[in-house]
Amino acid sequence: MARHKPAAEGGYQRGEETRARIIDAALRLFGEHGFDGASTRDIAREAGVNAPALQYYFDNKEGVYLACIDHFVEVAWGQLDEVVSAAEAVIARPDATDAALVDSYLQLQARFATFLYECPDTDHWRQFMARERAGLGPPAAFERIDAGINRRLFVLTTAIIGRLTGRPATDETTRIRTIALDSQIAAFKVMRRHVVKALNWEGFGESETERIAKVLQDQTRTLLWGLVAQRDAASSQI
Known part of the structure; x- marks a missing residue:
């Protein structure tokens, strides 16, 4: 199950903002390319975060999808x-x-x-x-x-x-x-x-x-x- 954690730096509010930005980016890419066509790397890039940050919040691509x-x-x-x-x-x-x-x-x-x-x-x-x-x-x-x-x-x-x-x-x-x-x-x-x-x-x-x-x-x-x-x-x- 995907984790729901604040960012290590910047506190809970910044962590929630980052998480919301990843979800918004994922919705766009899943909508355009489907679950199979959208990669975690592309989602991270669209959200303006690095791949480890996405994994930190959601574990994997399915975790991001379920968060959507x-x-x-x-x-x-x-x-x-x-x-x-x-x-x-x-x-x-x-x-x-x-x-x-x-x-x-x-x-x-x-x-x-x-x-x-x-x-x-x-x-x-x-x-x-x-x-x-x-x-x-x-x-x-x-x-x-x-x-x-x-x-x-x-x-x-x-x-x-x-x-x-x-x-x-x-x-x-x-x-x-x-x-x-x-x-x-x-x-x-x-x-x-x-x-x-x-x-x-x-x-x-x-x-x-x-x-x-x-x-x-x-x-x-x-x-x-x-x-x-x-x-x-x-x-x-x-």
Whole structure:
């Protein structure tokens, strides 16, 4: 596991600044050249440090890559933690109404859309995450993201969809529905170039993100209440 130490000279603050500079350089080079194509020597040169300094902080190239993932996870929870905690409080109530559950899901979706816009939105961040989603990073990276973000969110959203459909959160159909609903916002980010061209936009910024989020919120609300109606219709026939 990569170490997290202050520099030998200059104290903790200088050490943190050096570490952050290495991570930023690594994100650019991993984004441009991939995990295999970016060398520790190139990362050190880009960050303006020597190779031993990189090894001092991160041990090896995989340690640097995982530090990039950890940085992404930290940024994500800075945006998501409040709304996720609020939704978890709702799902913990056995008497939570369908309206409260629907509203909680919509708030999660809206905050996730905001996060995708406000998270580091440079070319190298997009390239880095695109390569990671394609499975081109070291195997430990997926586990780091899955444990850091995905598991908690998926437990929450499957619980909401399960309650709205009257099926267990662990049910395969519940999970498929949840994945389909959860991935709507991210799909627009991943398909950025296609979206810009298909919609004849000049770019993909805050205004465009807000318009997408508004349409998806309306669509998701309709879908969720449709699932509730389907659940209630099935119950009335028993």
